[in-house]
Amino acid sequence: MSREEDRSEFVPKSFTVLGRGYTLLQFRRDALAGMIVGVVALPLSIAFAIASGVAPEKGLITAIIAGFFVSAFGGSRVQIGGPTGAFIVIVYGIVQEHGVSGLTVATLMAGVLLVLLGFLRAGALLRYFPHTLIVGFTTGIAVIIFSTQMNDLFGLGIAQVPADLVAKWSSYAAHAQGFDPLALAVGGGTILVTVLMPRLLPAVPGPLVAIVLATTVVAGFDLPVETIGSRYGHIPTALPSPHFSGVDMATFKALLRPALAIALLGGIESLLSAVVADGSIGGRHRSNMELVAQGGANVLSAVFGGIPATGAIARTATNIKNGGRTPVAGMVHAVVLLLILLVAGQWAALIPMACLAGILVVVAWNMAEVHSFVAVFRTSRYDMAVLLVTFVLTVLVDLVVAIEIGLVLAAFLFMKRMSDSTRFSELGVQDGTGEKLFEAEFSKVPDHVVIYEINGPLFFGAAQTFTETIRKVGDQHRVLILRMRHVPFIDATGLHRLGDIIRTMERRNVRVLLTDVAPEVEASLREAGTLKAGVLFEGIRDALVAAQRNS
DSSP states (O other), rough: OOOOHHHHHHSSSHHHHHOOOHHHHHHHHHHHHHHHHHHHHHHHHHHHHHHHHOHHHHHHHHHHHHHHHHHHOOSOOOOOOOOOGGGGHHHHHHHHHHHHHHHHHHHHHHOOOOOOOOHOOOOHHHHTSHHHHHHHHHHHHHHHHHTTHHHTTTTOOOSSOOOOHHHHHHHHTTTTGGOHHHHHHHHHHHHHHHHHHHOTTTOOOOOOOOOHHHHHHHHTTOOOBBBBBHHHOOOOOOOOOOOOOOOOOHHHHHHHHHOOOHHHHHHHHHHHHHHHHHHHOOOOOOOOHHHHHHHHHHHHHHHHOOOEEEEHHHHHHHHHHHHHOOOHHHHHHHHHHHHHHHHHHGGGGGGBBHHHHHHHHHHHHHHHHHHHHHHHHSSHHHHHHHHHHHHHHHHHHHHHHHHHHHHHHHHHHHHHHHHHHHHEEETTTOTTTSSTTTTTTOOOTTTTEEEEEESSSSSHHHHHHHHHTTTTTTTTTTEEEEEEEEOOOOOOHHHHHHHHHHHHHHOOOEEEEESSSSSSHHHHHHHHTTHHHHHEEEHHHHHHHHHHTTT
């Protein structure tokens, strides 16, 4: 990284973009895009909050506070921040176990963790999360979101829906005969409008049209359908004052794991969204600055009583599609939501719950990425294992557990595949084509010399196989040549096993010669004290000359 890049790494994109000059034409485009995104974010913010088990205004507060901060101080030109469906599972679990105050603490802790990850330059590391892991827990979250909406979609009237997925569906089945046809009609109509509107009028936000139609019909005809107001009462029409109480050590320990899950999930989703946005506009985001901004946004969201926030892929794509090219669009989106809250917030109480359920059903379907899930089954069995384990654990156990075990499983399977890719080939043994190895290079090798070539990293996963292979060296051999031209690195276990082999062979009066060793590997060998004078040769022909003298 150059000095200039290093200095700009923690400079918000808004500072860079606006510092280069900002035209009135671009402001008009950004303002239009921001207004459209604000309108799109309105129903989603309310729906995500309610599905998370908190009051509807908390979703709006998060979109306003966190959304503005992410755009003003983030590392992407077009990122739109706010509440997303990915957090529903985590937030709902925290609220059920620790209450809204516990959620506030966890959100603030997650924000601090994200800031630390950014300043520690962990932005690049989060990109290495396996794709199968992300698809697994994302699809699992989508299934859970879908499952949580059946009570409102069908108007079942269940006062307390069980948290466990199996128990949830059992409860639905037990109350199936009491479903409300009106609620189902409102929810089903919402799904149809949300799905069809982008095809009929692409410029008009489907969820907003669905909410306006559903609310107008229900209020106009005074239909007996549950609304936000009938469940939650009056919706505040102003931002709350910043407030945060102290945290004791017991609460801190209890919420550390959920906070870590929020931070990891928020970091992954925001960077994925930024990468997708880069591909659409041909830009390049600053990943570490983005993490810092996401962290700061979550801290502020917690202080104002909001919920976790991250980069929203769908709203970011809407911003790009409508001409947004600078962070100004995201800031306008937050201002639009603030004006809606101040001027028309009270009308949100009239929105039917079945309508919000229909919107979230569509969100769950879009989030599931069925094509990506199915595509993994056409890859290796290792990828399938990570996908299915992560998916099942997300759905049936817990998202935090799913991420932890999924990561560990992915790491172990990666090491297994790496160790399988490391091959130990002996002189004269046929390869897959039927050709004998090395014969194209050497016309004759002394009978007392045996040559092995190591292809791949010599690390702990392959060390045991390496040891077992070399032990096959016969008593008639006096020299063992190990050709290491394709060994990119060697770890502590590989060094230990190689040292053991050299000592064992010495006791059998077999001399071990190493050739074609990469500089990095040679440095490791010297630091470990594995090399001795005369054991290392630049090329295999030099080693063969030395082996001849050993005859």
